[in-house]
Amino acid sequence: MIEYLIMIIIILGAILALVQRDLLKAAILTGVPGASMAFLYQFLLAPDVALTQAIVGSAIIPVFFALAVYKTRRMEE
Amino acid sequence: MKSLIALMVILPILCGLLLNLLHKKDRTIKILALTVAIILPIIPLIASYGAYYFGGYPPIAENPTIAEYLPAYITRSYLVKFHPAITYIFNSAQRIFIFILGIVAFLAIFTSLNEVKKPSGVYSFLMFMATAAVTAIVLADDIFNLYVFFEIAAISQAGIILSSNIKGSYKMALRYLFLGGVAAPMLLLGVALLLGAIGNVNISDMIFAMRNGLIDQGNPIFLTAAGLIIFGWLYGSGLPPFHTIKSGLYSKALPHAASLIQAFSVFTLVALGIIILRLFYYIPVVxxxxxxxxxxxxxxxxxxxxxxxxxxxxxxxxxxxxxxxIGIGLGLGTTMSITAGLFQAVNEALVTACLFLGFGTILYQTGISEIDKLGGLLKYRPGVAGLMILAGFIMAGIPPFNVFQSKLMLIESAISAGFPELAIIMILLSIVTFMTFMKAYYSIYLKPEPRGLEVKAERIPSSTIFSMIILLVICTILGILPQLATSQFGSIIHGLL
Amino acid sequence: MIPVQLASFFTAAALILIGIIGVFFIDNLIKKVIALSFISDGVNLFLVTLGYKPGGIVYIYMPGMSSSWFAQNASYPLPFALVLTSIVIGASTLAVMLAIIIILYHRHGSLSSKILED
Amino acid sequence: MTLYDAIIEKVREIEKKTRMEARVTNISVSAVLTAELTIVSTILLVILMIRKLDVYIMVLFLLLVGFMLFSMTPIAVILRREQTDSFYKMIFYVILTFGVLITLLYWGNINV
Structure with a gap:
């Protein structure tokens, strides 16, 4: 049951991240699909991929985006 | 001598890394880069043919010590023939491709070392890296490994553009990476569909499974996978709709880098095209x-x-x-047309490299690239102008040079395959190619010199001229003795049809 | 209720579609890169779902399992090995793109994709 | 006024409109004309290849496309306007091609 919930969170998170006007919020919201996907990988019997995805998808990639936003501008023009 | 096969990929990567460790020792760096660059075309000549298994895991059938301990239901099945390791296959066709790629890489690096002030920067590192990636694409028999090096080649090419310091190069690299961000996952999706349908990523195993009835060949998954892989192939080679970005990429690179990048496009096209043909030869739509x-x-x-x-x-x-x-030669799918297409690929890589270097000398002399503002350059360096027109003749297909031989073979094979229209198109477009070249040549060299044109540097680096002469000499040799190249492609075509 | 594997395939397809639509329609460059990351995430999810076995076990061989039982029930690890590489490649490409975007911002003062138009 | 003159006149007109900054020279006009002829003849020759499927469809296509090409001249200028460094146009054609390729290959028959 929880798998379906996670899938819905992934899609909603992706859409939410793309409709934000605040780029920093968008950057943080990319972590939501990333982290949920790590959970989903755990359910799909791939624990090693889940570990990598948990680090890369929920920490490193949002930090990349947040740094890019910090170095440029916060609001979309 | 099997380990030399892996060395073709590892050596340029190692050299690229080492170059930056030796920062500030410019002389040592130059010597090291040149040595490795000279070794690059030599390795494929001395390496022996065969398959290299990374990690040393051959198929079980070739490894009796493991086969002893396995139960009989495995040793009697098809599994024993499958390749557990990442496999590189090196054969006569791969030898000539890597040799030509090595020659172009050597000349590009040799030219760049004389023109670029700081030899230790990322620039030569990226050139070595991309050379290694394309070599791996040519060698790989493993479709996922191919995808990995495909991505590395794309990033390194974008990096080469970034470090060229030409106006607009950042924008062009970003466009290239964006389009790659759409196209490369699609290639991976195609790989994933094949993996899902067959359960393996080794190309020889996939073909074995498809030909021997282990997998239903009529499965529509294969068509979709073919479409996705063709999409990635278009990105890697720069056929439409990616031709604008690829030509933009060439125009934003320094001349020697452009001559190297076009060789990458040519060999990516050939390597991926052959893989598409090997996997999906039985589907005419492909x-x-x-x-x-x-x-x-x-x-x-x-x-x-x-x-x-x-x-x-x-x-x-x-x-x-x-x-x-090249694409038409591969697409026609007869023995003769594929031979002609592969031969055309070799010629193409050589002569286009020469043209890029030659047009680079104009940029070096004047710093202007609009042909309206140029003219009358013939009197400054008539020798280079002569080399240029020779390269233009070769590209358009004037006998007795190599492109004439391969285009003739292509036209013959198109007619014998029952497509005289293709032959007419190819002849027509050769003529227009020649006209295009002559238009540029006339406006740059022959037209009266416009007022206000100042030639900054009368001297042209002798390394550029040396590189052009080497490329033209190889073109002439291949034109007189085309069987030097065409006889090498038998192995790849034999496994194909 | 549709099986987990099918639902997961649909999620992957939805992510890829969202990504492609985003790359095409969104003006902001950083959000374009976010959309690109969703495309590669979708493909990774697709690959992982391929290896999933409904009702199976994790592909770790424990003492006490019979090898034939393990072979029939374990998930297929080859796609997982590919995904590991693919995740890392995706992240590195992303970093390069963001670096270029930062430089372009400092030159043109804008994050709109209009700077890529000429 | 022959057809040739009409085409030349139209090419000059559009060249002037699209390249305000640069001079319209004989070389540039002849270049556009060459490109025009190349594209038209290539398209017509490619349509001839449909005869492998059905001759009647080919004739139909030939008439249709031939008429369209003549009414659309100069097509080369339109093509040049479309193939610029604009990222929007690039990604538009990429996604269009992707859609067409996948649609054709997904619904295509494996043994055409």
Whole structure:
């Protein structure tokens, strides 16, 4: 049951991240699909991929985006 | 001598890394880079043919010590023939491709070392890295490994553009990476569909499974996978709709880097095209798609080239347009046409590299790339102008040079395959290619010199001229003795048809 | 209720579609890169779902399992090995793109994709 | 006024409109004309290849496309306007091609 919930969170998170006007919020919201996907990988019997995805998808990639936003501008023009 | 096969990929990567460790010792760096660059074309000549298994895991059938301990239901099944390791296959066709790639890489690196002030920067590192990636694409028999190196080649090419310091190069690299961000996952999706249908990523195993009835060949998954892999192939080689970005990429690179990048495009096209043909030869639609995209590439590339006013862009579009000949050779799918297409690929890589270097000398002399503002350069360096017109003749297919031989073979094979229209298209587009080249040549060298044109540097680095002469000499040799190259492709075609 | 594997395939397809639509329609460059990351995430999810076995076990061989039982029930690890590489490649490409975007911002003062138009 | 003159006149007119900054020279006009002829003849020759499927469809296509091409001249200028460095146009054609390729290959028959 929880798998379906996670899938819905992934899609909603992706859409939410793309409709934000605040780029920093968008950057943080990319972590939501990333982290949920790590959970989903755990359910799909791939624990090693889940570990990598948990680090890369929920920490490193949002930090990349947040740094890019910090170095440029916060609001979309 | 099997380990030499892995060395072809590892050596340039190691050298690229080492170059930056030796920062500030410019002389040592130059010597090291040149030595490795000279070794690059030599390794394929001395390496012996065969398959290299990374990690040393051959198929169980070739490894009796493991086979002893396995139960009989495994040793009697097809599993024993499957390849557990990442496999590189090195054969006569791969040898000539890597040899030509090594020659072009050597000349590009040799030229760049004389022109670029700081030899230890990222620039030569990226050139070595991309060379290694394309070599791996040519060698790999493993479709996922191919995808990995495909991505590395894309990033390194974008990096080469970034470090060229030409106006607009950052934007062009970003466009290239964006389009790659769409196209490369699609290639991976195609790989994933194949993996899901067959359960393996080794290309030889996939073909074995498809041909021997282990997998239903009529599964529509294969068609979709073919479409996705063809899409990635278009990105890697720069056929439409990626021809604008690829020609832009050539025009934003330094001349020697452009001559190297076009060789990457040519060999990516050949390597991936052969893999597509090996996997999906039995689906006629796939070959039709290859032919249609190749014709579109030729027609759009060459007709766009003739309308350009910037010679860097002109030669970029011309290079993209000429790729279509290779695609038509592969798409026709007969023994003769594939031989001709592969031969055309070899010639194409050589002569386009020469043209890029030659047009680079004009940039070096004047710093202007609009052909309207140039003219009358013949009197400054008539020797270079002579080399240039020779290269133009070769590209358009004037006998007795190599491109004439391969285009003739292509036209013959198109007629004997029952497509005289293709032969007419190819002849027509060769003529337009020649006209395009002559238009640029006339405006740059022969037209009266416009007022206000100042020639900054009368001297042209002798390394550029040396490189051009080497490339033209190889072209002439291949033109007189085409069987030097054409006899090498038998192994790859034999496994194909 | 549709099986987990099918639902997961649909999620992957939805992510890829969202990504492609985003790359095409969104003006802001950083959000374009976010959309690109969703495309590669979708493909990774597709690959992982391929290896999933409904009702199976994790592909770790424990003492006490019979090898034939393990072979029939374990998930297929080859796609997982590919995904590991693919995740890392995706992240590195992303970093390069963001670096270029930062430089372009400092030159043109804008994050709109209009700076890529000429 | 022959057809040739009419085409030349139209090419000059559009060249002037699209390249305000640069001079319209004989070389540039002849270049556009060459590109025009190349594209038209290539398209017509490619349509001839449909005869492998059906001759009547080919004739129909030939008439249709031939008429369209003549009414759309100069097509080379339109093509040049479309194939610029604009990222929007690039990604538009990429996604268009992707859609067409996948649609054709997904619904295509494996043994055409």
């Amino acid at each position: 070959r039709w798609a290859i032919i249609i995209f190749s014709i579109a590439g030729m027609a759009l590339g060459i007709s766009m080239a003739i309308m350009q006013t910037d010679f860097k862009r002109l030669i970029g579009f011309l290079a993209v347009g000429e790729l279509g000949y």
